[in-house]
Amino acid sequence: MIRQSSVKPAPASPSPPLVVIVDDDPAVRESLDSLIRSVGLATRLFGAPAELLQGALPDVPGCIILDVRLPGISGLDFQDQLARQGIALPIVFMTGHGDIPMTVRAMKAGAVDFLSKPFRDQEMLDAVTSAIERDRQRRSATAALDDQRSAYATLTAREREVMTHVVAGLMNKQVAGMLGLSEITVKIHRGNVMRKMGVRTLADLVRTAEALGVHKP
Amino acid sequence: MIRQSSVKPAPASPSPPLVVIVDDDPAVRESLDSLIRSVGLATRLFGAPAELLQGALPDVPGCIILDVRLPGISGLDFQDQLARQGIALPIVFMTGHGDIPMTVRAMKAGAVDFLSKPFRDQEMLDAVTSAIERDRQRRSATAALDDQRSAYATLTAREREVMTHVVAGLMNKQVAGMLGLSEITVKIHRGNVMRKMGVRTLADLVRTAEALGVHKP
DNA sequence: GGCGCACACAAACCTAGGTATGAGCTCGAC
DNA sequence: GTCGAGCTCATACCTAGGTTTGTGTGCGCC
Numbered sequence A, B: 001m002i003r004q005s006s007v008k009p010a011p012a013s014p015s016p017p018l019v020v021i022v023d024d025d026p027a028v029r030e031s032l033d034s035l036i037r038s039v040g041l042a043t044r045l046f047g048a049p050a051e052l053l054q055g056a057l058p059d060v061p062g063c064i065i066l067d068v069r070l071p072g073i074s075g076l077d078f079q080d081q082l083a084r085q086g087i088a089l090p091i092v093f094m095t096g097h098g099d100i101p102m103t104v105r106a107m108k109a110g111a112v113d114f115l116s117k118p119f120r121d122q123e124m125l126d127a128v129t130s131a132i133e134r135d136r137q138r139r140s141a142t143a144a145l146d147d148q149r150s151a152y153a154t155l156t157a158r159e160r161e162v163m164t165h166v167v168a169g170l171m172n173k174q175v176a177g178m179l180g181l182s183e184i185t186v187k188i189h190r191g192n193v194m195r196k197m198g199v200r201t202l203a204d205l206v207r208t209a210e211a212l213g214v215h216k217p
Numbered sequence C: 001g002g003c004g005c006a007c008a009c010a011a012a013c014c015t016a017g018g019t020a021t022g023a024g025c026t027c028g029a030c
Numbered sequence D: 001g002t003c004g005a006g007c008t009c010a011t012a013c014c015t016a017g018g019t020t021t022g023t024g025t026g027c028g029c030c
Helices: A026-037 A049-054 A075-084 A100-108 A121-153 A157-167 A172-179 A183-197 A202-212 B026-037 B049-054 B075-084 B100-108 B121-153 B157-167 B172-179 B183-197 B202-212
Strands: A018-022 A042-046 A062-067 A091-095 A113-116 B018-022 B042-046 B062-067 B091-095 B113-116
Touching: A018 A026, A018 A049, A026 A042, A026 A121, A042 A049, A049 A075, A062 A075, A062 A121, A075 A091, A075 A100, A091 A100, A091 A121, A100 A113, A100 B100, A100 B113, A113 A121, A113 B100, A121 A183, A121 A202, A157 A172, A157 A183, A157 A202, A172 A183, A183 A202, A202 B202, B018 B026, B018 B049, B026 B042, B026 B121, B042 B049, B049 B075, B062 B075, B062 B121, B075 B091, B075 B100, B091 B100, B091 B121, B100 B113, B113 B121, B121 B183, B121 B202, B157 B172, B157 B183, B157 B202, B172 B183, B183 B202
Parallel strands: A018 A042, A018 A062, A062 A091, A091 A113, B018 B042, B018 B062, B062 B091, B091 B113
Antiparallel strands: none
């Protein structure tokens, strides 16, 4: 996973959101390309899903426009494949011969929209806008978590144990008893946890732990 | 809202989940009724949506099976109406003449499934099972919040102010300065907050506040 | 073998949190 | 008007949290 948040404090990214267009028909690709570009969004075109998996995508908000019928693989299967690979870009489906079960499957799997060809330009733009907004939300949520995750990764095993018990509300002496330590040692670990996790108050630590899903086994 | 959690500690509800069936065709209703009952679920049948809104529903997990074509109102509009009225029962749609836009709209609005008639019994049972499970999750989530909400309601204005600042990580003296109080007064309010909210540690209070969405204005 | 790191602990010291007890004020309800 | 609730604050006392300084052990790595 690319972690720009801890590298660049606030690049105020001027690069526009990216719309990935996957369709085996060049005419459809071109047509969508000019539509999407006309509203100031960047595009990247692919004729087959495999091409998409090869190159890395830039680290900007975006979405995927996917034809259900693709060479070699169903768009719905490709959606699953992307999810398994951790590519969480929102997907807007389009299809010439769709049916209701397809639609249900796509939407259950998290698709933003499912458009039947022919669709109006505005329908597609609305779907894309909504998809990009969803991606923006997801990105800011995961970005916030990302620094916390890497901070948590720097904790030693003992420090994690102490943190777990501390955010559960135990007092230092209780933690000490539970781990077979002296209270002073717990205090030191606890101080290290606070420093490493980059928080100043217990309240912040508890929130961070909640976000990270840190719980007692 | 019915708060059983604080009234009955753990009734271990023996009553089965309830499936509400709304269809204007008596034959369809009867057929679904026997299907659903055959797996041990309770049912309630309605020929028109208005009937559903009149009587109160029992406080058990459940879901709604809704025909898209209903007398007087579209099932999709009825879905919106239910949402606006705070009825959060998951909905399984069925339809004889559905299309993709309908499906998309229903799924976007949170429908669990969208089945085209004719469907196999097992499809409906799977959808209902999934819907009931979703409702169970939602219910346990809101039930846990419910006691906390009512506890929060007993706080005085000052106590809420203090709580807000405390869970933000401020020290008593900082809260005192911010509210123009002495530190000892803050301590007293803080103690009242802990007692009224039914928590023993700051960690618990922070988690409760998070769940309740208590933040600084 | 020495270096760094995690781990453990102690003494000393300071700050923060928490709880009485007691007391004064205001305001709205009965 | 007085009674209760909410709000305020002081003194006193105790516990919990947190840091610094210093000491020591064991482990893996170069």
